[in-house]
Amino acid sequence: MAITITTEPNDIAPVYSDISYVVTSTNYAQSNFKFVAVVKNAAGTIIAKLIAPIFHGTTDKGVFNISRILQNYVTYDFTQSLAAISKCTNSYLAYSVEFGEEYGGAEYLNLTSDTGKYVWNGLYNLYNGETTTNYLITFPSTSPKFLTRVRTRRVSLAQTDYLYFMRGNTGANAEIQVKAYDGSGSLIATSQIKSTFTDAGEKSEYLLRCPAGPDNLNDITAGNLTSGTAGNVIPASTDYYTMQAIDNGSQLGSELYRFDIVEECSKYETQYLYFLNPLGGFESVRCSMASKDKYNISRKQFKRNNYTLTGNTYAYDTSKHGITNYAVEKTKEVTLNTNWLTETEFEWLQDLIA
Numbered sequence: 001m002a003i004t005i006t007t008e009p010n011d012i013a014p015v016y017s018d019i020s021y022v023v024t025s026t027n028y029a030q031s032n033f034k035f036v037a038v039v040k041n042a043a044g045t046i047i048a049k050l051i052a053p054i055f056h057g058t059t060d061k062g063v064f065n066i067s068r069i070l071q072n073y074v075t076y077d078f079t080q081s082l083a084a085i086s087k088c089t090n091s092y093l094a095y096s097v098e099f100g101e102e103y104g105g106a107e108y109l110n111l112t113s114d115t116g117k118y119v120w121n122g123l124y125n126l127y128n129g130e131t132t133t134n135y136l137i138t139f140p141s142t143s144p145k146f147l148t149r150v151r152t153r154r155v156s157l158a159q160t161d162y163l164y165f166m167r168g169n170t171g172a173n174a175e176i177q178v179k180a181y182d183g184s185g186s187l188i189a190t191s192q193i194k195s196t197f198t199d200a201g202e203k204s205e206y207l208l209r210c211p212a213g214p215d216n217l218n219d220i221t222a223g224n225l226t227s228g229t230a231g232n233v234i235p236a237s238t239d240y241y242t243m244q245a246i247d248n249g250s251q252l253g254s255e256l257y258r259f260d261i262v263e264e265c266s267k268y269e270t271q272y273l274y275f276l277n278p279l280g281g282f283e284s285v286r287c288s289m290a291s292k293d294k295y296n297i298s299r300k301q302f303k304r305n306n307y308t309l310t311g312n313t314y315a316y317d318t319s320k321h322g323i324t325n326y327a328v329e330k331t332k333e334v335t336l337n338t339n340w341l342t343e344t345e346f347e348w349l350q351d352l353i354a
Helices: 067-071 343-352
Strands: 003-007 012-014 020-025 034-041 046-052 061-065 092-103 106-120 152-155 162-166 175-181 187-193 207-211 225-227 240-246 257-261 271-276 282-287 292-303 307-310 313-316 323-335
Touching: 003 092, 003 106, 020 034, 020 092, 034 061, 034 106, 046 061, 046 067, 152 282, 162 282, 271 343
Parallel strands: 012 106, 152 257
Antiparallel strands: 003 020, 020 061, 034 046, 034 092, 092 106, 162 207, 175 187, 175 240, 187 225, 240 257, 271 282, 292 323, 307 313
């Protein structure tokens, strides 16, 4: 008996895209033949056992798409005051799959397996033909992207923001270089955010997150900087700044990501909205125009009898309410308004409702 894996997912893949296997067997002609897949986590614990018949239209192939199963084991990682490069321990799952078969009333398990796989809480843009290579930090290269849909952002000096990135299984120390420029384009500050994650085999270090807003960049302590001045990563006179992955040998490993500082004049209190983008990273948007609070109230009621019988007297009781509430639920609805957006920013914020 022999089972062969003919199609498998990438070693590093987004969990909300298809995670599909195609397998074949030499025993497909056996009575009541079925394929069996056993999915395990990194500790070897079984998280699912799947059985599939021969796929319709084929003679010897079985198909397993385990994306929905793996999705149950990843959530997200968010720290509003993030001030150091950190791991995303809740956003990934390391897994393996063992394939077997079933026929003649017996199971034959673990005839072949696929190990060392990794998924994170992301989703590719299906229409742009994205792959892991588009986001995997690589030295030397300036092509890999940070895990966001937009390639530049506008922020305020008081804003907290983030960049998530896929270090993957590179053994290099992927740190982040920050360069701040004034209005004339002159470089006024250069800093490098320290990273201690260099283990190529440690999957908890594959997906990392970094402070990226002026407020939390200036909260980085000296101990978390390889170079630069704590509290002055983004000077007050900064017009824009860039961020880029860099290793210890000064090789670049990602795109150059730009943040423009724009201070909006508004008579309203500025509020910041944090949201999870489709690639698994959190981002923030400034809402500096009028906000409105609305309360929705729903009540469940019953109609009670207003009459009572006291002795032989049946009379209307003025102390009893005819309509009585037995459940009241109040929800708060907040309407936030941004200032004018570019078309790119508008499309980016569709991630909030996609």
